[in-house]
Amino acid sequence: MKRLIAVILSVWVLIGTTAAQQTETEKYFDGCYIKKTMQNALDWQLHHPSHKLWDWTNGAFYAGVFAAYETLESENIYKAIYAMGESTKWKPGPRLHHADDHAICQTYIDMYRVAGEKKMIQPFIETMDEFMVTPYQTAEIRKITWWWCDALFMAPPALVKLGVTLDDNKYLELNDKLFKECYDLLYDKEEDLYARDIRYKWDEPGIETTKEANGKKIFWSRGNGWVMGGLVRVLKELPENWPTRDFYLQNFKEMAAKVVELQQADGLWRASLLDPDSYPGGEGSGSGFFTYALAWGVNNGILDKDEYLPAVEKAWVGLSSLIQPDGRVGWVQPIGADPRKNFSAESWEVYGTGAFLLAGSEIIKLER
Template sequence: MKSKLNRYLMIAFATVQVAYGFDQAAAQKKESADLKNFPEGEGPAAIGQKIAAHFVVTPHTNFGRSTPPRYITYPETCTWYGALTFAKETKDTHLLQQLAERFEPLFGSSDTLIPKPDHVDYSVFGAVPLELYMQTKEQKYLNLGKQIADKQWGTPEGPRVNAEARRFYAKGLSWQTRLWIDDMFMITALQAQAYRATGDKSYIEHAATEMVFYLDSLQRPNGLFYHAPDVPFFWGRGNGWMAVGMSEVLRSLPKNNPNRTRIMQGYQAMMASLLQYQASDGMWRQLIDDAESWPETSCTGMFTFAFITGVKEGWLDKTIYGPAARKGWLALIKYINADNDITDVCEGTNKKNSRQYYLDRKKNTGDLHGQAPILWCATALLRK
């Protein structure tokens, strides 16, 4: 009798242990996909505040050179935009005021710093005044931002116009089209912002049309993108521009837009491939599919943003991509140093048909190419 009782007790104990194990595993799985709760000091509000505050006091940058820029550079534009969206999500009116004050001289003595919108890298600047308009409702910001967005799709003009630009324009595309993957943030971010600011669907339709053209022209069977048609390497940050660009377009593209299905297909194919190439520590590499290349922070931030956005919007399976997004964020912020500069950022990079060229690119610290994606990720994590 005693032996039988002991056997029952052992079975009961084992059952409890198994159940506890299942509960523990389920809890761990849930925690790994959690995009709301982070260890103290590692959440999006705390990290974003530090990076945004650092940006506010940073002079206009010039791609690492000691001399001031002739005009606002696109990495600064991207960081400015990120700081503004972060201010919006945190309802930080003081930060918004600081970011608006940074802009104010551009309406006066420093107006020459406004980039001439005759190239994708210059035109993206318009995203900043459009965001300022949406948050402040001051007409001067809308006037400037809309003017830049309209020129991106307007009649080709200026010394940069060539026969290729005219061909693209004749096809209903932006004359600034050049089929570099970087363009799919530079063009689509501006047009999406113009749509958000005005409600005019022609802007988001421009962005979607351009995106489909780039997807059809450049996406490879594995879902990733060469830096350019003549450069067969999957450069990290270049692919990052595509990942963020698709996320930003899809976030605002109306459900009934005829191009939405095609863009979603391209986005999901890319995300599935990126999931396979994420390293065990959460990082992605300078050349995505090259195990000998180094972990790079700007592309890691961009891919993490795309994962976070996809999970939050319901485009990606939370149980699969949630853990990857969380792991990416927690890996990324480990590269922020005591000065709130992120390290291991690939320097500004032209295209070149050489693997060694990409492997040898300098690792910068505090480069705004890397600061911006941290703010984008912080914003995405805070969005409802």
């Protein structure tokens, strides 16, 4: 009898523990929790600015800030974005052909669509007019205009947004050309991932490449996160009948399938995708962009809900665990061209916060 009672008690404890764990998990998907966490992360980051406002780092951050503005419907967030634009005079960065310096223009265009003030996009229009008539100077590593995979988040959404806003296909056509060049150079069709740049391609004649400790190719989490985030932001804009839309859609689906395979037990992704054992901590920025992209795919019926929703839910719970008590998004890898930089709970960067805000803006739309 005592043994039976003990078994019954054990079962009840197990049921109670499981229920408590489920309740704890569910809180991460409550709309109020998501909004509060996004607001706290945004507030912390706005009070801890970093880099020049037109810099690519802030291009990613303010993409997230605008997503937070749409999600939270806060006039104060709108004012913060407007103040940023006024400070930069709504100009891109100074490097004409460099995709990084065009990233901030995504937010300028988003703001123009709300406010209708031509000053918000005129400098970018003038920059692109010059861009299109000025030859790009190639080099051994920089063989094409967008020669590194991160560029596919920075410039393509800005170009496509501009073309759609102005109803001018020349910007979409330019994006198609430059995006496809980058794809042809860096996309690994065996792994369905992008090399960071030509130095990480094993089959490139005359280029010495390094390997991970396990002998696998180096595929950087954040670099591929940039690409998936960029694909989302291009697909959101492209007309349904645009001739090359299926190319972007196929690339997105291939990468999504691979990325889910590489998700770790804690829901996050490691700084190096194919050698997680060498990078035991979940990395905030790459994981943030993957969460954003996968959630968007589910929300828009592009990714099968039954197959991908569990990965999205696990990713958001993992990502939420990186939020520090003061609101900062921790565990963000510092600036660099590959995974080999240490980071910790204290490590933050504005693009990590941007990725988190973008993720939150899609997670809150999930129909679970």
